[in-house]
Amino acid sequence: MAKIEIKIEGEDIESIIRDFDKLFERNKEEIGKILRMLAEEIIEVIEDRKIIDRGADIYIKLNRAINWRYKQQK
Secondary structure, eight states, X not given: OOOOXXXXXXXXXXXXXXXXXXXXXXXXXXXXXXXXXXXXXXXXXXXXHHHHHHHHHHHHHHHHHHHHHHHHHO
């Protein structure tokens, strides 16, 4: 597991942003790889069957509750 430690001492926000910009410019390919990897993991989580089933159950219950309340108000 990688550990990232960032310390900010005696710097103003403008110079910190410039330094981050330089860091990102020098490491575009690596940052792109990291972002793609994170995106793939996020998609896997979203597509997880249990999550989809649970979301469907919640949607059905919510829809029924809205319809019931609408009928009560008529």
